[in-house]
Amino acid sequence: MLATVLSSAVLGIDAYIVKVEVDVADGLPAFSTVGLPDSAIKESRDRVTAAIKNSGFYFPPSRITANLAPADIRKAGSAFDLPIAIGVMAATKQVDLSSLENTMVLGELALDGNIRSIQGGLPIAIAAKENGVQNLILPAENAKEAAIVDALKVYPVESLSEAAAFLNSAKDILPEPPTLSTTVDEKVGAESLLDLVDVKGQEHVKRAVEVSAAGGHNLIMIGPPGSGKTMIAKRIPSIMPMLSMDESLETTKIQSIVGILPSDTPLVMTRPFRSPHHTISDAGLIGGGNVPRPGEVSLSHNGVLFLDELPEFRRNVLEVMRQPLEDGHVTISRAAASLTYPANFMLVAAMNPCPCGFFSDPNRECKCTHKQIQTYVSRISGPLLDRIDIQVEVPAVKYAELSAEVTGEPSATVRERVEAARQIQHQRFDGTTIHANANMESKQIREYCPIESQAQDLLRVAINQLGLSARAYDRILKVSRTIADLDENPNIETVHVSEAIQYRSLDRSFWKN
Ligand SMILES: Nc1ncnc2c1ncn2[C@@H]1O[C@H](COP(=O)(O)OP(=O)(O)OP(=O)(O)O)[C@@H](O)[C@H]1O
Ligand SMILES: [Mg+2]
Structure with a gap:
């Protein structure tokens, strides 16, 4: 029968x-x-x-x-x-x-x-x-x-x-x-997360992190050992905006497939924060296996992928990230099947400027040779760096700042501003699959990022002097949009553009000398 x-x-x-x-x-x-x-x-x-x-x-x-x-x-x-x-x-x-x-x-x-x-x-x-x-x-x-x-x-x-x-x-x-x-409002408790209030000084780094979180922009922090890069990165979850319902379903689906969804958390409400070790394989990062399975880039979909000590990752592992960084998804071809997984994450990377770590430090002598520094930074290829919108230097903290009683802003306050900026973006992209400024395609950039002539002049000079690519041009516009959103300003002003340009200057000081 x-x-x-x-x-x-x-x-x-x-x-x-x-x-x-x-x-x-x-x-x-x-x-x-x-x-x-x-x-x-x-x-x-x-x-x-x-x-x-x-x-x-x-x-x-x-x-x-x-x-x-x-x-x-x-x-x-x-x-x-x-x-x-x-x-x-x-x-x-x-x-x-x-x-x-x-x-x-x-x-x-x-x-x-x-x-x-x-x-x-x-x-x-x-x-x-x-x-x-x-x-x-x-x-x-x-x-x-x-x-x-x-x-x-x-x-x-x-x-x-x-x-x-x-x-x-x-x-x-x-x-x-x-x-x-029954479960939407639970589990959001940001209280248990590490708080930015612990970080002394480094105001410009905190600002850069805020802009990143507000628009979903990729971020790299470069600085000497012990300056607080890892410390700051670990506090990013505390300022990330809540997931929208669509984002939440997407993220939950991926965790459900991999089988890492806790049985008491039917719906993921907090953004993922993944920090794989630098020994990870490219299949682990991108996804793969005989029957393909999502990798870290997909597990951090709608959240943060934190790569600490970026140059320690094997170069081919980093290079495979270029496709998802550009497209927001990743395609894996295997004999069994060819599959596409979403991989729209915010990359946060941290690194020292040279093997000894003190190249940019005014108070410590760097012992590395020119060649060593070159080899070290060249592990991060130009095309990869080009995809990182916000690049900040994290200098050693001064003693006066460390010992000062004044504390910084708590994460909750920063997060409110980030949420407000995201709210503007939700309205802007309502009815589309785009969730944040960082995901805009050229069509939306033309529509939502018009800049006045003074800012245009500034941008032209910067592009020429810094030798930036066409991709960098688009990315500066997107970051400018986010900075204006944080300002609750519907227009992108010259100040917004100039701040966004600042975040692109690192590759010049560290990579091209
Ligand atoms: N701005 C800061 N405010 C308060 N404490 C700090 C600050 N920067 C560093 N510290 C202290 O120093 C410790 C080391 O910082 P962290 O691990 O973030 O350094 P790092 O920049 O990641 O260094 P490395 O390049 O060696 O990885 C922190 O755990 C913290 O206790
Ligand atoms: Mg560190």
Whole structure:
């Protein structure tokens, strides 16, 4: 007999419908899975067999074939265990066939019949809704993230026998209450984050960080050891604006696919802050693997990717970041599939100006040779540097500033200004996929960044003298827009442009001498 169970698989960051067809036929006992399964799915046969028997059900000594349709896309993972088991049981009349209509089933099985969590609960629920599925049977741990999607009944199950009893109407399970309304306001608590108030002096660096956060601009900080670069970078989360609902869903989807979404946090409300170590591989940074999986650039989508000690990263690792930095997404091609993941992050980088670290320090002597300095900074290529809108020098803090009693501004105050500037941007880009000034394309730059003739003159001189690229020109305009937004000024004035130009002067002092 034949039974069909609806299920789903994730491709990139979206899920699609998979039909699990199970045929139980006369013949020598055998169990095969077809439809481009990976090894985890092939192993599924053993888990399904054991789970059915250990749950006290009948396992037919027949020829069983499980087909995963469509057969031309490679499927991965263990989430098909439960639909295959339910399929076997429906084909042997242990589960009511009619109950499977409009019902999608996913879950990994343990040998004793218990159900384990799966990856991608949120995108799967979105796909279910889009395809008119009404009921979704999921591992209990994934129920909250799936229940974000309204107009879909999500039934959490903990074991194979519970799922079977539910389908046979022998047991009632309450659908998971919609998660959205209850959790949006929680977890935003910025109180637990490190606060900018601890940073003494460095006013111009804090300003640069504020501008970065306000417009989502990439930032690099260069300075001697112990000047506070890492300290400041770690405090950036405390001034980042809250995620909008669209951004929140995008970010949650990615974390759901990678399986790092905590089961008590169905919806990510704070911006991600990722700081991978410099030994990371390019697959770790960009994404990859046999069946591709998002890397750090995607995990920091809508948030911050902090690369401390930038020159220590291997050069090819840094170079692969050029595409996502420009396009806001990353495409990974593998034999199995070619996938695109979103990767719209704000890059924050920190580095010393030379191997000993004291090249720019007026009080300490730098012991590096000219050649050493050149080799060191040239690990950051021109094209990469060109994509970093805001470049600031972080000098050693003076003793007077360190010992002074006066404290700086608390993060909460800075964050209010950042939020206000982001609010202006939300209105500006309403109805588009752009979230912040840094994401503007040339069309929007022409529309939203007109500058008056005096500022134009200033910009022309700067471009010529600093030898800046056409990309740098666009990026200066975007930063100027953000500075004007922080000023709550609808027009970009000369002061805004001149501040934005200042942030581009570092490459000249460190890279071209
Ligand atoms: N502006 C500052 N105000 C208060 N404390 C500071 C400041 N700058 C540095 N410190 C102190 O010095 C410590 C080291 O700073 P941090 O690790 O940020 O330096 P760094 O610039 O990242 O150095 P390196 O180049 O060696 O990585 C901080 O943990 C903090 O205690
Ligand atoms: Mg540091």
